[in-house]
Amino acid sequence: MRQKKAVNSLGFLSLLALLGFLGWLTGEKGYFGFFGFAYYIRYFFVLPDELFQLSVRRAATLGFFTQVILLVPLSYGGYWMLGEDNVLRLALGLSFAAGIIVFSIYLTVMELRESAALHD
Numbered sequence: 001m002r003q004k005k006a007v008n009s010l011g012f013l014s015l016l017a018l019l020g021f022l023g024w025l026t027g028e029k030g031y032f033g034f035f036g037f038a039y040y041i042r043y044f045f046v047l048p049d050e051l052f053q054l055s056v057r058r059a060a061t062l063g064f065f066t067q068v069i070l071l072v073p074l075s076y077g078g079y080w081m082l083g084e085d086n087v088l089r090l091a092l093g094l095s096f097a098a099g100i101i102v103f104s105i106y107l108t109v110m111e112l113r114e115s116a117a118l119h120d
Contacts, residue, residue: 010056011044013037033097039104055110063103070095 016037023031046052074091078084 006048008043008046008048008052010046010048011040011042013040013043030093036100051114052111055107055114059103059107059110062106063099066102067095067099070098 014037017035020032020035020037022034023029071091074094075088078087078091082090
């Protein structure tokens with residue numbers, strides 16, 4: 001029998017990097033931030049074992065709660081400081097970016113811990 005190769009679906013986040021090309025097409029510089037998702041291409045080459053899946057789950061939980069918790073203070077703080085009605089778009093963008101950054105940093109730290117434990 002043929003053994004199926006496990007696909008690490010976290011690598012599909014790298015497809016969001018294609019949205020970065022809209023920066024050149026539309027002239028809107030905000031789209032260039034999507035090129036940061038190209039980092040996730042490396043996960044197509046990582047075998048998703050149980051420890052990796054647990055690390056992704058923990059990192060995703062922390063990133064999600066970071067985003068949810070930051071949304072309210074950024075919304076109120078932005079409205080208080082800027083006084084604009086469309087400050088919610090800025091708050092959503094900043095909280096989303098913070099959630100992705102926290103997710104990526106925490107996942108990287110967990111991977112470094114795992115590789116250090118394997119080498120000891």
